[in-house]
Amino acid sequence: MTPTVLAFAMIAVLLLLIFLRAPIALAMGVVGAVGYVLQTGWFPLAAYLNTAWVDKFMSYDFAMVPLFILMGHLATKTGISQSIFKAANAWIGHLKGGLALAAVAGCAVFGSISGSSLATASTMARVALPEMRRHGYSGALSAGSLAAGGTLGILIPPSVVLIIYALLTEQNIVKLFLAATIPGTLAVLGFFAAISVYVRMFPDEGPTHDKADLATRLRSLREVWHIVAIFVIVLGGIYGGFFTPAEGASVGVFLTLVMGVTVGGLTLGGLLDCLIDTAASSAMIFAIVFGADLFNVALALTRMPTEAAAWLNGAGIAPMGVVIAMVAFYLVMGCVMDSLSMILLTVPVFFPAMMALDFGLQPEQQAMWFGIITLVVVELGMITPPVGMNLFVISAMAREIPTAQVFRGSVPFIIAEFCRITLLVAFPALSFWLVQIVNP
Numbered sequence: 001m002t003p004t005v006l007a008f009a010m011i012a013v014l015l016l017l018i019f020l021r022a023p024i025a026l027a028m029g030v031v032g033a034v035g036y037v038l039q040t041g042w043f044p045l046a047a048y049l050n051t052a053w054v055d056k057f058m059s060y061d062f063a064m065v066p067l068f069i070l071m072g073h074l075a076t077k078t079g080i081s082q083s084i085f086k087a088a089n090a091w092i093g094h095l096k097g098g099l100a101l102a103a104v105a106g107c108a109v110f111g112s113i114s115g116s117s118l119a120t121a122s123t124m125a126r127v128a129l130p131e132m133r134r135h136g137y138s139g140a141l142s143a144g145s146l147a148a149g150g151t152l153g154i155l156i157p158p159s160v161v162l163i164i165y166a167l168l169t170e171q172n173i174v175k176l177f178l179a180a181t182i183p184g185t186l187a188v189l190g191f192f193a194a195i196s197v198y199v200r201m202f203p204d205e206g207p208t209h210d211k212a213d214l215a216t217r218l219r220s221l222r223e224v225w226h227i228v229a230i231f232v233i234v235l236g237g238i239y240g241g242f243f244t245p246a247e248g249a250s251v252g253v254f255l256t257l258v259m260g261v262t263v264g265g266l267t268l269g270g271l272l273d274c275l276i277d278t279a280a281s282s283a284m285i286f287a288i289v290f291g292a293d294l295f296n297v298a299l300a301l302t303r304m305p306t307e308a309a310a311w312l313n314g315a316g317i318a319p320m321g322v323v324i325a326m327v328a329f330y331l332v333m334g335c336v337m338d339s340l341s342m343i344l345l346t347v348p349v350f351f352p353a354m355m356a357l358d359f360g361l362q363p364e365q366q367a368m369w370f371g372i373i374t375l376v377v378v379e380l381g382m383i384t385p386p387v388g389m390n391l392f393v394i395s396a397m398a399r400e401i402p403t404a405q406v407f408r409g410s411v412p413f414i415i416a417e418f419c420r421i422t423l424l425v426a427f428p429a430l431s432f433w434l435v436q437i438v439n440p
Helices: 003-019 025-039 042-059 060-077 080-092 099-116 117-134 140-152 160-167 173-179 181-201 214-222 225-239 245-262 270-301 303-314 319-333 338-356 363-381 390-397 401-425 433-438
Strands: none
Touching: 003 025, 003 270, 003 319, 025 042, 025 270, 025 338, 060 099, 060 117, 060 160, 060 245, 060 270, 060 363, 080 099, 080 117, 080 173, 080 181, 080 225, 099 117, 099 140, 099 181, 099 225, 117 140, 117 319, 117 390, 140 181, 140 303, 140 319, 140 390, 140 401, 160 173, 160 270, 160 363, 173 225, 173 245, 173 433, 181 401, 181 433, 225 245, 245 270, 270 303, 270 338, 303 338, 319 338, 319 363, 319 401, 338 363, 338 390, 363 401, 390 401
8 A cells, every 4th residue: 555545545534433423532543543553563653652642742832721721611610701791781782683792792702711612602602692582582693693603712812722723833822812813803893794784684583672871881891800801911911922821821820710719709619620621621632632643643654745735836726726625625524523623633734735835925924824714714614504513502502492593593604704714815914914013
């Protein structure tokens, strides 16, 4: 069996195992191990495994992953989602479709703290969904806005998936956080536009309600000032160079813990639950990372990623055509895989091919652009029927809303996401312009 045939066989077997619902970490690890053995033998594999765990997870940068996860769990446990939604509702809830707008705004703020799409969607749904239904919002608009808003946790910094991409491609994490700011803002504005258009087409699905008075609005701000302060201190400190991203994650955990104890009523039992959940989430992520690493090392031995990059570079295919093909691939895979697994599986293959193409950009700019596009398309996959993960999270929490309505509610936001992807592909500078201005 030639190396190229082996590479395609490994990918085919892996995809088959994924479609059969095998655990993604186990699937990548087993296929990678077999591919490694077929090329080098058992003893080189044993030697690799003897040091790979330590080399991979003793990295200082990996300390950020469990820290930001813990920060997200603490934020979820302290009930700040209710304060965020109440504040957003007090200021914009009286508009047409205002509760849906408030839900998206709440997801954006909460996602910036939790860094997780599924956690953002499920946590905000507990708070916002009953309120939206009580005011007569349709099941489609309620579910769609919360599922779409939940995806903001992937891109808005600090994002665990963005950190993993930075580690995989050896990019500057601070610059990637900055690069995600404009695309993340475009996502919020795009969702706002989708809601505004939707409620004008179907006025009965997003009715208005009474406008909050000034005293209520100011009181709502007093309840969220500490949340804004954490966001500003953590990201401002990282961007300003006062501490590294890992140190910023530690500061964020400490501030969120203090807020939870003093404001959120966090108990010792709640803290223990957060630590256990963080350990479980971190172990799952690290298992997927290691499985993907083993698979990608075996794939690299076949030289398939390098040869694919060389072939694309010499095939005369328009670089933008390659980008569009990658976007289409991610859209299909996003329907059957979670975001982290998709990033770990595809980036080591696609990244060299992307960097071999000539877009007239500097290598760092091109790497940031590709990363942002990848994460945006992964976001879209989480709300794309029939198996978008955020749709099923909302559907499981709102059993009174038919699944067909949940799917219908995602359509305006899918259209908004396609518009954003088009902008980012057509204007690469949107992904690195802020980095050039701030130049951390």
